[in-house]
Amino acid sequence: KQEVTQIPAALSVPEGENLVLNCSFTDSAIYNLQWFRQDPGKGLTSLLLIQSSQREQTSGRLNASLDKSSGRSTLYIAASQPGDSATYLCAVSLEDYKLSFGAGTTVTVRA
Amino acid sequence: DAGVIQSPRHEVTEMGQEVTLRCKPISGHDYLFWYRQTMMRGLELLIYFNNNVPIDDSGMPEDRFSAKMPNASFSTLKIQPSEPRDSAVYFCASTDSYLAEKLFFGSGTQLSVL
Numbered sequence: 001k002q003e004v005t006q007i008p009a010a011l012s013v014p015e016g017e018n019l020v021l022n023c024s025f026t027d028s029a030i031y032n033l034q035w036f037r038q039d040p041g042k043g044l045t046s047l048l049l050i051q052s053s054q055r056e057q058t059s060g061r062l063n064a065s066l067d068k069s070s071g072r073s074t075l076y077i078a079a080s081q082p083g084d085s086a087t088y089l090c091a092v093s094l095e096d097y098k099l100s101f102g103a104g105t106t107v108t109v110r111a
Numbered sequence: 112d113a114g115v116i117q118s119p120r121h122e123v124t125e126m127g128q129e130v131t132l133r134c135k136p137i138s139g140h141d142y143l144f145w146y147r148q149t150m151m152r153g154l155e156l157l158i159y160f161n162n163n164v165p166i167d168d169s170g171m172p173e174d175r176f177s178a179k180m181p182n183a184s185f186s187t188l189k190i191q192p193s194e195p196r197d198s199a200v201y202f203c204a205s206t207d208s209y210l211a212e213k214l215f216f217g218s219g220t221q222l223s224v225l
Contacts, residue, residue: 031210043115043202043216089154097142097167098212101154 004029004092006102014110019077021105023090028068030092035064035075038104042093047088048075080109117203117217124160125225129191134203135184142209145178145188146202148219154202160186161209193224 003026011017015073023033032051036044048057048064050073061078079086087106091099114119116135124130138179144191158168163180171178175194181187190197 032212034212034214041218041221043204043218044151049212087208091154091197093212094211097144097159097209098209099158099214103153 001004002030002092002094002100004090004102006088006090006101006105008105009103009108010108012108012110013080015080015082017080017109019080019084019107019109021075021088021107023073023075023102025071025073025092025100027092027094028071030068030094031096032093033066033073034091034093034099035062035073036089036091038089040086044089045098054075082105082109082111085109115205115215117201117220119220120216121221121223123223123225124193124196127192129189129222130197130222130224132136132188132201132203132222133216134186134188136186136203136205138184139216140205140207140215141183142203142206142211143180143186144206144211144214145186146204146216148197148200148202149198157188157201190222193222195224196224198224219222 005024035047038044050066051056063076066073087104089104091101118133143160148154157170158178162181178188200219202219204214
């Protein structure tokens, strides 16, 4: 069974600092990895999708890397803003529709 | 498109009562998922529909849970009878991708069973 771990569980940084969020998974035979954002009382919003053949994906201030062999992905958020405060979850797919989600990292960006 | 729409946003009920959660997926999305989120277990897939047909219900915890999708624009998740341990946030999500790429989630239903 695929286990997905996100460390740390919570993170607090001052505005402007770069954020580094980690995700690790036990089975490297993944099809893709996704990063989601969840705001309090809301559903998840898809941020980035990395196919297994890719090493990274970028969208604006967000950059996600993938190292399948080591079972790791990192989400970088440059120049953090208070609006980036949310919970960030990663999810991996083993070539079907079943996503295995991590528990998430709750980020607080202090103004 | 208004996105995935779920109702109600909050539901408080007493143990033993029937609960029905509703979902309207994004038009054109052939795949619909019901998830449950708790602090202890995180996000769990309950059931998955393709073209209104239930494909995988192995995540449904007990026979007390049932889900239907009578047409492409409406799905329900029913719990009968409800129990306190069913308290969670229930999400509906839809996509046009079999591999659940680019899932669009609803805002969820916060269920409290007293």
